[in-house]
Amino acid sequence: MGILEDKRRARHFYKYFSKVYDFVNPFFYSDEMRRTVVDMAEVKKNSRVVEIGCGTGFTTAEIVRRVGEENVTAVDLTPEQMVKAIRRFPKASFLRGDAENLPFKDGSFDAAISAGSIEYWPDPQKGIEEMARVTKDGGRVVILAPRKPSSFLARKFAESIMLFPTTEQCVEWYRNAGLKKIRYVETGPYFFWRKLVVIISGVV
Numbered sequence: 001m002g003i004l005e006d007k008r009r010a011r012h013f014y015k016y017f018s019k020v021y022d023f024v025n026p027f028f029y030s031d032e033m034r035r036t037v038v039d040m041a042e043v044k045k046n047s048r049v050v051e052i053g054c055g056t057g058f059t060t061a062e063i064v065r066r067v068g069e070e071n072v073t074a075v076d077l078t079p080e081q082m083v084k085a086i087r088r089f090p091k092a093s094f095l096r097g098d099a100e101n102l103p104f105k106d107g108s109f110d111a112a113i114s115a116g117s118i119e120y121w122p123d124p125q126k127g128i129e130e131m132a133r134v135t136k137d138g139g140r141v142v143i144l145a146p147r148k149p150s151s152f153l154a155r156k157f158a159e160s161i162m163l164f165p166t167t168e169q170c171v172e173w174y175r176n177a178g179l180k181k182i183r184y185v186e187t188g189p190y191f192f193w194r195k196l197v198v199i200i201s202g203v204v
Contacts, residue, residue, distance in 0.1 A: 037144050045068070049109060049112070052127070074093070102134050111139050112131040125177070147167060
């Protein structure tokens, strides 16, 4: 387990990293990647969407653009991150919490989205199952996850920090959660970094 696959350590890391997060994030997560994430959720105007691990609101912005602030509920473990998103989208709903214990009733949302959060979850399978639980039948669950590096040294270093699953592992988690019509895209922010992440979607 990587050092940040622990809720307490991840919480403390982002307490300080939040000060520079908005400057660093665009190097790894492009506007095109963000659009792809929300495209794969197939949301419509006025769809109710829950975002898990909203951070400072980078993906939230695209969700809000599609469905409106009032229809977005966002969850994050770190107040220092979330406070920036709250300032940007005051009409959205924000709660402090974690993916493995979502405080919502079954079938509360039309779609569930998480981008750049699963790598910190101690139990990714439980987190995906929770996202599926709170999504209505026929709704989509979409996750963006960093892919396991192909280089042995890069892989060992990356995995010492946090989770870097393979695309196949993500598909297996989705299947185990009972999700159907699973599809994925391997992509990245630059032509030389085309498979940095996997974006995976499944239907409840």
